Amino acid sequence: MSGPTTKSGKRLAKGFTLGRQGFAKISAVEGIKMSRAMDAEFREFDRKGLSPEQRRKAIAAKYGKTR
Secondary structure: OOOOEOOOOOEOOOOOOOOHHHHHHHHHHHOOOOOHHHHHHHHHHHHHOOOHHHHHHHHHHHHOOOO
16 A cells, blocks of 8 residues: 545645754745744753653743633
8 A cells, every 4th residue: 555545535745844944944035033032942942852742832832822
């Protein structure tokens, strides 16, 4: 088997993780710039050695909306 498909028979798209440098290049083209506070927060994540899941939880806790 070649992998999961949709009802129409098309293959499901596989996702990928965009790294910080790649994101920065795309953002520069789009005119988006990370704030100093956000940059400091990401450096702190690196310093603490947080896993991707821990980073997502920290970001969601700070910026996410409660339902």
